[in-house]
Amino acid sequence: MTDTAITDAHNEDAHSANADHEGHEAEVIPDDEHPMEAHTEVHTRAASPALVGEGYVAGIDLGGTKVLAAIFAPDGTIVSRSKVLTGSVGGLDVIDRMAAAVREAAGVAGLSLSQITAVGTGVPGPVNPDTGIVHVTPNIPGWDLMPLRDELSSRLGIPVAVDNDVRVAVIAEHGAGAGQGARNMVAIWPGTGVGGAIIINGQIYTGADSYAGEIGHITVKVGGAPCGCGGRGHLEAYCSRTAIVKRLHMLVRTGHKTRLTRIVGKNILKAKSSDIAEAASLGDPLVLAVLERTARYLAVGIASVANLLNPELVVLGGGVVEALGAPYIDLITAFVRNQPFAATTGPLRIVQSALGDDAGVIGAAILARQIHNRHTGEEAA
Ligand SMILES: [Zn+2]
Secondary structure, eight states, rough: OOOOOOOOSSSTTGGGGGGGGGGEEEEEETTSSSSSSEEEEEEEEOOGGGGOOEEEEEEEEOOOOOOOOEEEEEEEEEEEEEEETTTTOHHHHHHHHHHHHHHHHHHHHTTOGGGEEEEEESSSOOTTTTTTOOOOTTTTTTTTTHHHHHHHHHTSSOOOEEEEHHHHHHHHHHSSSSTTTOEEEEEEESSEEEEEEEETTTOOOTTTTTTTTTTGBBBTTOOOSBOOOOBBBBBBBHHHHHHHHHHHHHHHHOOOOOTEEEEEEEEHHGHHHHHHHHHTTTTTTHHHHHHHHHHHHHHHHHHHHHHOOEEEEEEHHHHHHHHHHOOOHHHHHHHHSSSSSGGGGTOOOEOSSSSSHHHHHHHHHHHHHHHHHHHHHHHHO
C-alpha cells in the first residue's frame, strides 16, 4: 500500500507513530480502486478521562488521500482501526468511504453499528461545527458547502460531530495529550499551511463564524511574502513547510549549496518535513539559517497571540514541528523569550504536541463523546 501523496499537515508522516501499537491485521481487501485495511489492537497506554464514556464511539481522521477510523471502548482505549484510501474520488463518494471505514473498524472489533453511540470526524478545511457544513476543502473535490454531518449520519444511523482537522488535533492534545489540564492554550500547527486553535477557559474558542484560531493568517510583516490566501506577510508565508521549501528552492537557484539536494535531488520543492529535519540534523548551514528565520517569525506570531490572550501554554504540532522536534521548540522558545512584554516571558510554556498521528482519531472521538454527553444531559434535564 502506498502513501506517496499525503499532503495534509498532520498526516504527513503517516505510520511513524504506530510502532507502539500491538495488534494484528485482520483483513485486507485487495482492490486497487478501494483498498482497505483494518486491525484490532490492545492498548496499554492509560486513556484520558475525555475519552471515557458510555458505549463505544468512532473517531475518523479524514485526510486528502485516506480515511483513518478507530473505535474507542467505554474505558477510552482504542479497540480497532481501519484505513480506506480515498484515491481520486470526491463528493459523496468520500462520505461513502468514511462510512465504510467506520463499518469496517466496528466489524473488526466484533461490534454492530448499533453499539456505536456517536461518531466524530476532522475535516481538512474550514467547517462550521454547529451546522456540520464544510465551507470548502482544497484537497477533496466537490465538497463546497457539503452538509457532511447530516450525510454521514444518515449513512450510519449514528449522531455525527465534525470540526476542522487542526482544531480536532488540538482538542486531542488538550483532552489527552500535551495540553491536558490547561485552562488557556494556543496551538500552532505548521504543515502545508499553518493551522491553529484557541482554548479559553477549558473550551475551544470558535468565534463568530467558526474561523477563530487562523493564526497562519495574522500579519507578521507588512507588505511581506505572498500568502496562499491572497494576503501578504502572513505567518503562513514564512513558517509553513511550503514556505520553508520555497525559500530553500529560491536560495539554491541563486547559487547557495545545501545537502538537501543530495537527499531529495535537484527539485527542492519536493522536500518533506523529514528531509528538512535530516539536513538540519547533519548541520546543513543553509537549512539551519532558513529554520532560524522561520523560528523568528513564529516567535513574533506567538508573542502577538500571547499578548492578546495570555495563555499558560502554547502547543506546537504538525509535520514540520514533529520532524524537527526539541531543538526547533528550544529555538522558537528562545526567540519568544526575547520579545519585550510580560505575557511572553513569565509562566508561558511552549511545548511540542504529544499524540503524533493519533491526534486526528483521538480528537474526533472526544468530539463524539461530547455529543453523547450533551444528549444524555438534555435527557436528564
Ligand atoms: Zn494568509
